Amino acid sequence: MKHTTSRSSDLSDAFVNISFEEVPNKHSGSSSEQSAVSKDKEQSGKSKDKDAVYTDWKEEHSHEAVDPGLAFSNILRKKYAGWSLVRVTQPFFFPIHGYPELVMRPIPEETMDSSIAAFIPFARKSGRVGGVLAEMVSLGGFLCAWKSWDFLVYEAVYPMGMFKEQGLWVVHQGPPEPIYQLLTTVGSWGQELHDEVLVYDQGWWQKDASLYQEIQKADWKDVILKDQFKKAIRSSIIDFFKNKAVYKELQVPWKRGLIFYGPAGNGKTVSLKAAMHDTDNPILYVRTLTNYRGDEAAMADIFGMARRFSPCILVLEDIDSHINERNRSFFLNQLDGLDDNDGILLIATTNHLERLDNSVSNRPSRFDRKYLFDDPDEAERRLYCTYWQKKLEHNDKVSFPDSLADEIAKESDTLSFAYLKEAFVSTLVLMATEDIDFAETLKAQVKELKDQIRERPPHVSAINPGSVRCASSGELAATRELLQRLSGGEIQKGLSTNCIMPSANTGLRRWI
Missing domain, CATH: 1.10.8 (Helicase, Ruva Protein; domain 3)
Incomplete structure (x- = not known):
């Protein structure tokens, strides 16, 4: 490392000084009054009570605050005058600790404030005892080397209003271009998949290395289907990625959709794993459409990420549970609307093809091939x-x-x-x-x-498991009587007693 350490002082002291800055109060008194208040504070400080730790914390963290991150940037500019400084406000996109080509070690003179964020135990089936401690850096500085350049990297988690923010500061003794090159390289590396599957669940994309390892165990030799059927599936996937030039020559969109359908337990999932094992292209797997912003936002996130990673495989297992009357039009717009879906191979599975609307399952250019995984002959x-x-x-x-x-x-x-x-x-x-x-x-x-x-129950249909059983007139009469007793009066007229079925809008049962 080329850095001298004379410029580095205790980082924790520096950050405490700027975390919360006092802002002048327009209602404050005269200078003599402020001086008197200061003397009172000094006198009270000489005789602290037994709760000294709490008192110190309260005094240091009860001021009116400005932007602590900006204040810390100013302190670094003073300490490293003439050096280049870049502040990163969303370090999540720049995983510097995981980037293998960046050499890092703590700055000796700086206080490292880290905390144990979680304990991750080893799986019992591994036979190993114990686990891994997940450590989080709340405050720290690092000496870093990348290519022929040296950097100072500071990290801090600090309060900002009602929330906490994480900051990253990169300092370099020279022009800022090496900093931008480092951040661009680390950011690009962080967006790539490294023996991982990108999984969408609960409204977020997450990298899943364990799912990738499960896919690597899959093999077509363990898929018990007729050879002609397996070859057709493999050709649909392999030929798609090989024939980009053919699609362009024919001036047709380079995208395909496949549906694996049929009764449960006949090889759809294991065939899907084997198909994913066949390719070296990125795999995006949709587990749920649950999103606090709604299904439409989830679909926009999913197809937006697929377009960025294309050519890729986008997997929608149990598609009938994801697509309904409310979100179907938006799904179709994402599937074959004006956006460019070149390079996206969409593979969907379902146990109940009859639940899908014809506009989804039977329209060419949306799902071009359907493969039936029926009970074996x-x-x-x-x-x-x-x-x-x-x-x-x-x-x-x-x-x-x-x-x-x-x-x-x-x-x-x-x-x-x-x-x-x-x-x-x-x-x-x-x-x-x-x-x-x-x-x-x-x-x-x-x-x-x-x-x-x-011996299946008579009301469960083996032909159409998705059918809804209608209640008998006796059941409906008893239910109406119970509701009348609970409400203390007559039930509203005009309600049909033909059937009870789930409401697509509320997810509850309603009378229709």
Whole structure:
């Protein structure tokens, strides 16, 4: 480092002096009166009470405040006269502590005020004991080196009105251009994905490294579907990113939409993970549209980020739970309106395609391909049995001949892949605790699961799970009588007693 440390003094003292500045009061008295008040303060300070810590804090933090960040900038300009100074008001966009090419160490003479913000325990399944302490710097200064330049970086969290603000100050002995280059580089690095998936949840974008690691475990060999079907899905995704020039030559927008639909438990999610593993392009995953500014703001955030990261994959799982009558028009406008969506491959999944409006699911240029993940036929169930045969071939306790695989594939009609997996897993769990026969137990598990499907409650529709059951006239009469008793009078006339259904506007039940 090239810096001398003679200019650096105790940072905490400097910041306390400027955190809250006294502003002249237009109602203040004469100079003699102010002098008398000062003498009174000096005398009272000589005999502090037993709550000295609280008294000191109250005296230092009860003044009328101006901008502490600007005052701190002025102090740094005086300390480092002739040096370049840049103040950053939103350090969130400049993660200097994570940037790997920036060498940092604390300034020896400055007081480092840091606090433990959180404790993150290791997952129990990792077998490790303990966890990680998340530390937050409230006040500190650092000597930094990047390329051939040296910098001083100061950080501080300070009160500003009713809230707290975080500030970052970068000082350089020379022209300001190296500071701007450093901030631009760090800001760009912070906006990139580094073995991460960008997840939108609760109104915010967050980088998720654990989800990225889960995607890396996915492989098409673990997806039990017919080869032709898997090849069609893979081609739709791979060819999209390869054929940008073809789209431009044909003068058509370089964007596509795919829908994976069908009953639950038939491979949509695992196929989605395998598809995401296939690409090196950024992945943006939408978990919810919940946003304090509303669904429209969430959609604007989502597509705005996708346009910035394009070419990319944008994933909307369970799209039928996100798109409704109220926000559908705005969604369609974002999907194929005037904005440029070049390079965005949108993949949506749903268990209930019938719940989506035709303007979403059946309009070309919005979702161009729909892939049905239906309950497996006998050939696919046989493929699934073959998959388990290979997994268990080295297990001496399990005898799994081809004849048993053929029998299970034939007898497991009406079962989804998820139910088939449950049959195999429950059989192996029972074998681990009891001395039982694999073949007989597996067949018994298949029969039991089929019986469970047959015993579904009569009001649950297997064909259209989204249908709403109408209440009987007796139920409605009893409900009307209860409401009348609670209200102490007659219920308003003109209410239909045909059906009770959810309200799209309030999320509550209402009479229609």
